[in-house]
Amino acid sequence: MDGFVQFMEEKFVPVASKIGAQKHLVAIRDAFMVTMPMMILGALAVMFNNIPIDAFQNFMASIFGGESWKGFGGSVWNGTFAILSVFIAFLVAYNLAKVYGKDGLAAGAVSLGSFFALGGALGMSSNGLFIAIIVALVSTELFVRLIGNKKLIINMPDGVPPAVARSFAALLPAMIVISLFGLIAAIFAAFGVTDIIGSFYALVQEPFMGLANSYPSALLIAFITPFLWFFGLHGANMIDPFLQTINAPAIEANLAAITAGKAAPYIVNKPFIDSFVNLGGTGATFGLVIAIYLVGRKHKAFSVVNNLSAAPGLFNINEPMLFGLPMVLNPIMFIPFILVPMILVSTAFWSTKLGIVPVATIMPPWVTPPILGGFLATQSFAGAILAAVNLLISVLVYIPFVKISVIQEQKREQSI
Structure with missing residues (x-):
């Protein structure tokens, strides 16, 4: 056992430590930590609507008249699980940009724009998580490199509020990144793939979930x-x-x-x-x-x-x-x-x-x-x-x- 422990400490632990501190994985992990309360709330809302007790269901229906009482749980689900991919697209980009010392809010906004340009409106729920993560990582890597290019920065005169100056500094990089994802969506559409997220879910994500x-x-x-x-x-x-x-x-x-x-x-x-x-x-x-x-x-x-x-x-x-x-x-x-x-x-x-x-x-x-x-x-x-x-x-x-x-x-x- 001592030999095994020594071997693992020398060979395995340094590699595992690097993986655990890898900036992209940390950004993903921290993003999901933020969304955890919303995932719990969304699950509880659906549970409330579907408590398998006939007496409870009949009691609620008698008070509110029919199924209208389930609107509360449905609305909570709409604000949690139904837009989970949107949260992740923003938060992963935000966390990753902060690691690079760049404007996290701008990176998050660009990631959201890129996600919707790629067809995010069709995959805002958890079905679009894989695509949301990929878009967040790729768009942020592109954005932080472009925003560091002085030729793409629009400099504002002195006296302009800092928030306005930051938005103009990110203008051209944001336009380039979002346009790129829009172009990708157009290319897929030309080959008959109009729902990139749905197709990815069916071909990759769903089988992967089954394997797991x-x-x-x-x-x-x-x-x-x-x-x-x-x-x-x-x-x-x-x-x-x-x-x-x-x-x-x-x-x-x-x-x-x-x-x-x-x-x-x-x-x-x-x-x-x-x-x-x-x-x-x-x-x-x-x-x-x-x-x-x-x-x-x-x-x-x-x-x-x-x-x-x-x-x-x-x-x-x-x-x-x-x-x-x-x-x-x-x-x-x-x-x-x-x-x-x-x-x-x-x-x-x-x-x-x-x-x-x-x-x-x-x-x-x-x-x-x-x-x-x-x-x-x-x-x-x-x-x-x-x-x-x-x-x-x-x-x-x-x-x-x-x-x-x-x-x-x-x-x-x-x-x-």
């Missing part, structure tokens, strides 16, 4: 995040840009299917991972907290760290445990830290696949405590039971490794 929805993909997601964390790298932040491009469309597709009375097509999404796998955070470390209370509380150091980690862990914040126990570069805890999420994703995936538990369609806030998150995500007590079973599994797997860790610590202390 498989059991092997779920196992990979469960493995990669704790694996990165073991070396001190924030695994969730590193893979979040990739996951979010499939997460939002999957949730929206599930909600649309349920609203239409059909089966939800996508099992693997963010509420699935948050509610059934990351119980207490990456590695399901709330199970570790319970395990230490059961078999490791007599060791003072373990007990102190555990007491400090318990309350944050209940709300899926596990940095005190990861760095306090620690889990990072801990060869004994490496096995359960990697193994537990893969076991939990297996039980959750097949329980959902076999119809024992409903598909996760609602995205609770990521700080929702374990078990409650399972209930909210599936709108079913079966989801809460599955989360409880997974939590119990995590405790049972962690217990022997806690015992081994305590014994090793006691031996080390006696040898000093």
Whole structure:
């Protein structure tokens, strides 16, 4: 194990650190972090409209007369999921331009213009996320280079307000970039492709979502995040840009299917991972907290760290445990830290696949405590039971490794 850790520290960690700090991925990650409250609100609005209780539906219909009461949820959805790609097109460009030290607002506006020039009005919802990200990245790279060209800057005389001067400085670069995307749209239209976003969704994004929805993909997601964390790298932040491009469309597709009375097509999404796998955070470390209370509380150091980690862990914040126990570069805890999420994703995936538990369609806030998150995500007590079973599994797997860790610590202390 020591040789493996040394090899990974020398060869893997530097590369992974560079990937995690890569400016384009950081811009995408930060953009989705801003939109997370809107995604949660949109999912809750659809849930409110489709609460599967006949008494509730009949009660609301009797008060408001028919289906008019659902207008509230529909309006909230229009302001969240329905324009999610628009948010992303602006925010990714804004974040990326700020990294270059350029005007983020101007870059965001240019990205929006480019997105709509390419046909964004047909793909403002999550179906257009891939295209929105691509447009944001490409348009911003072009914009920051053009705005740095002195020949394209219209200089205003002294005394002109700074906001006006900045807008004229960005005028020609903005015109060039947006026109370029308009030209691309015209070329596609000449070949009969009038809906670029819809065509891209059908040819690339939808098949990719289906691939990510498989059991092997779920196992990979469960493995990669704790694996990165073991070396001190924030695994969730590193893979979040990739996951979010499939997460939002999957949730929206599930909600649309349920609203239409059909089966939800996508099992693997963010509420699935948050509610059934990351119980207490990456590695399901709330199970570790319970395990230490059961078999490791007599060791003072373990007990102190555990007491400090318990309350944050209940709300899926596990940095005190990861760095306090620690889990990072801990060869004994490496096995359960990697193994537990893969076991939990297996039980959750097949329980959902076999119809024992409903598909996760609602995205609770990521700080929702374990078990409650399972209930909210599936709108079913079966989801809460599955989360409880997974939590119990995590405790049972962690217990022997806690015992081994305590014994090793006691031996080390006696040898000093």
